[in-house]
Amino acid sequence: MTSGSLKMQTFTEENYLKTIFFLSIDTDVWVSTNALAESTNTRAASVSDMLKRLSEKGLINYQKYRGVRLTDEGERLALLVIRKHRLWEVFLAEKLQFGWDEVHVIAEELEHIRSERLVEKLDAFLGYPQFDPHGDPIPDADGQMPAFRYRKLSEINEGNTVIMTGVSEHSSAFLQHLDKSGLMLGCQVKVQEINRFDKSINVLIDNRQTVFISHEVAKNLLVK
Amino acid sequence: MTSGSLKMQTFTEENYLKTIFFLSIDTDVWVSTNALAESTNTRAASVSDMLKRLSEKGLINYQKYRGVRLTDEGERLALLVIRKHRLWEVFLAEKLQFGWDEVHVIAEELEHIRSERLVEKLDAFLGYPQFDPHGDPIPDADGQMPAFRYRKLSEINEGNTVIMTGVSEHSSAFLQHLDKSGLMLGCQVKVQEINRFDKSINVLIDNRQTVFISHEVAKNLLVK
DNA sequence: TATAATTTTTAGGTTAGTCTAAATTTTTTA
DNA sequence: TAAAAAATTTAGACTAACCTAAAAATTATA
Numbered sequence: 001m002t003s004g005s006l007k008m009q010t011f012t013e014e015n016y017l018k019t020i021f022f023l024s025i026d027t028d029v030w031v032s033t034n035a036l037a038e039s040t041n042t043r044a045a046s047v048s049d050m051l052k053r054l055s056e057k058g059l060i061n062y063q064k065y066r067g068v069r070l071t072d073e074g075e076r077l078a079l080l081v082i083r084k085h086r087l088w089e090v091f092l093a094e095k096l097q098f099g100w101d102e103v104h105v106i107a108e109e110l111e112h113i114r115s116e117r118l119v120e121k122l123d124a125f126l127g128y129p130q131f132d133p134h135g136d137p138i139p140d141a142d143g144q145m146p147a148f149r150y151r152k153l154s155e156i157n158e159g160n161t162v163i164m165t166g167v168s169e170h171s172s173a174f175l176q177h178l179d180k181s182g183l184m185l186g187c188q189v190k191v192q193e194i195n196r197f198d199k200s201i202n203v204l205i206d207n208r209q210t211v212f213i214s215h216e217v218a219k220n221l222l223v224k
Numbered sequence: 225m226t227s228g229s230l231k232m233q234t235f236t237e238e239n240y241l242k243t244i245f246f247l248s249i250d251t252d253v254w255v256s257t258n259a260l261a262e263s264t265n266t267r268a269a270s271v272s273d274m275l276k277r278l279s280e281k282g283l284i285n286y287q288k289y290r291g292v293r294l295t296d297e298g299e300r301l302a303l304l305v306i307r308k309h310r311l312w313e314v315f316l317a318e319k320l321q322f323g324w325d326e327v328h329v330i331a332e333e334l335e336h337i338r339s340e341r342l343v344e345k346l347d348a349f350l351g352y353p354q355f356d357p358h359g360d361p362i363p364d365a366d367g368q369m370p371a372f373r374y375r376k377l378s379e380i381n382e383g384n385t386v387i388m389t390g391v392s393e394h395s396s397a398f399l400q401h402l403d404k405s406g407l408m409l410g411c412q413v414k415v416q417e418i419n420r421f422d423k424s425i426n427v428l429i430d431n432r433q434t435v436f437i438s439h440e441v442a443k444n445l446l447v448k
Numbered sequence: 449t450a451t452a453a454t455t456t457t458t459a460g461g462t463t464a465g466t467c468t469a470a471a472t473t474t475t476t477t478a
Numbered sequence: 479t480a481a482a483a484a485a486t487t488t489a490g491a492c493t494a495a496c497c498t499a500a501a502a503a504t505t506a507t508a
Contacts, residue, residue: 012465033486046466048487053464065473065486096345106339113333121320236495257456270496272457277494289456289503 009059011112014081016040016050017059020070021078030067079143080119085111086132086139087122093133094126100133100185101175134175135166135185135222153189154199154218161190166222174220181211189223233283235336238305240264240274241283244294245302254291303367304343309335310356310363311346317357318350324357324409325399358399359390359409359446377413378423378442385414390446398444405435413447 009017019039023031033051037044055062059074070078088110089103098106120141123129130146131137139145156162164187167175178184182205190204199215213221233241243263247255257275261268279286283298294302312334313327322330344365347353354370355361363369380386388411391399402408406429414428423439437445 010464034484042465043467044486045468045488049465092342096342096349098341098345102341106337106342109337109339110334113330115330115333117322117326118316118320118330121322125320234494258454266495267497268456269458269498273495 008114009077012050013054013057013059014077014112016054017070017074017078018081018085020060020068021075021082024069029069031069032067036068076143079139079145081111082145083139083141083143084113084119086136087119087126087129089132089134090126090129090138091122099175099179101172101179103133104170105172131166133185134170135164150222150224152219153191153201153203153213153221153223154215156191156223158191158194161188162223163187164189164221165224167220168222169220174217177217178221181205181213182209183211183221189221232338233301236274237278237281237283238301238336240278241294241298241302242305242309244284244292245299245306248293253293255293256291260292300367303363303369305335306369307363307365307367308337308343310360311343311350311353313356313358314350314353314362315346323399323403325396325403327357328394329396355390357409358394359388374446374448376443377415377425377427377437377445377447378439380415380447382415382418385412386447387411388413388445389448391444392446393444398441401441402445405429405437406433407435407445413445 016036019036020031023035023039027035033044033047036047036051040047051060051062051068054060054074055068058071059077060068060070062068085107088107092098092103092106093100123141129138137146137148150165151162152168153162153164164183164185166185167178183189188206190207191201192204192210193202195201199218201213201215201218202210203213204210240260243260244255247259247263251259257268257271260271260275264271275284275286275292278284278298279292282295283301284292284294286292309331312331316322316327316330317324347365353362361370361372374389375386376392377386377388388407388409390409391402407413412430414431415425416428416434417426419425423442425437425439425442426434427437428434
């Protein structure tokens with residue numbers, strides 16, 4: 001009635017769909033059982049079990065020993081969960097003043113609240129935001145997400161200046177590290193010097209402060 | 225870490241605690257297995273199972289064949305869930321423009337989101353409301369709820385005028401019926417005539433319209 | 449106060465989601 | 479390309495939360 005799809009998914013099923021969706025982006029198409037086990041913090045045997053169930057429900061295409069990919073319906077559901085997650089993150093950050101390092105964990109719970117009306121009203125209340133506090137695009141009500149073009153800071157050449165538009169790692173530890181370095185969404189970043197040995201870089205932020213950034217961190221900073 | 229109590233409760237356990245709390249108010253002290261089975265839409269056997277578990281966790285005092293009552297810790301947890309439920313109801317009604325007949329069902333899910341910080345920030349965002357959209361008092365962060373003095377409209381004598389302060393029934397059907405009759409929280413209600421046969425009453429609302437109210441409805445309207 | 453009716457508990461079973469250990473399939477490598 | 483290594487699945491078990499049916503305890507009644 002309220003959900004659009006006939007059968008409700010459990011929290012766990014929704015989490016698997018979401019995880020498969022994100023892994024499909026990185027690994028292109030077929031997602032392995034082991035990759036899923038690692039991402040969901042379970043064992044491969046448990047994943048195998050769940051894949052059978054999701055397959056019976058028509059949410060994934062599952063070929064034994066080959067791997068898994070989302071069906072159209074599975075992808076639609078995954079994107080709706082991601083939509084909810086990101087809208088709630090905007091709510092937490094903008095309305096309740098949570099830091100961008102805090103919103104992810106809470107949104108992991110809120111994303112499973114089942115009410116289409118709630119999502120649409122929340123969207124309106126927030127002014128139809130396009131991006132969440134980490135710069136990730138928010139899918140629309142039909143599960144469409146703008147294909148987002150970006151580069152990693154680690155790919156920018158010496159001397160070039162870019163704008164920071166997102167992060168590809170959402171852990172509190174990482175985000176708090178960025179806070180300490182003075183890096184935030186929308187800031188201007190000039191790559192002053194790239195260390196050839198370890199690929200660490202020296203950047204100038206907003207023409208004010210110079211900071212040292214490891215390659216590991218630079219790989220997770222999205223810029224344009 | 226975030227929860228105050230050492231062991232997290234499941235959604236189901238939280239729902240049992242809440243149900244026991246409300247049944248204790250009506251039935252005074254000892255709540256029976258059958259009453260719980262009816263309220264939770266399960267069978268008595270399932271309730272027995274759960275009572276053993278809650279008892280082992282120290283959240284209830286359970287005496288076989290006698291019934292059950294909350295321990296101090298159980299009551300504290302119940303009141304924190306009720307606090308969250310009612311705060312979310314205020315959010316849904318005031319910020320997202322949901323009708324008071326819609327908020328209960330959604331808040332049943334939101335009340336289980338686990339984050340103390342979230343509750344306190346939500347409370348602040350809403351301006352520390354005292355009552356939810358149905359006129360029910362909101363417990364404070366320590367689980368204290370103001371003992372609320374009220375009368376039922378069905379107990380008011382002919383000729384008297386009162387203010388509607390709450391409802392003791394939260395179903396959409398009931399609340400939509402009130403909407404149609406023009407009854408809302410804060411309105412002035414004058415009891416013009418009580419029908420001796422079926423105890424139905426004729427009331428004047430806000431000195432404007434006259435409405436007919438059945439005894440069944442009047443019993444669920446709280447006034448001062 | 450013995451019997452009947454009601455309430456509650458116990459016994460045994462189911463499902464979702466997890467686990468470990470063993471078996472099987474696929475992939476790698478010598 | 480056969481053997482070793484790695485990945486995956488199957489088998490069998492566990493827990494939470496439910497169920498039905500039967501047994502036991504309590505309460506009501508004749």
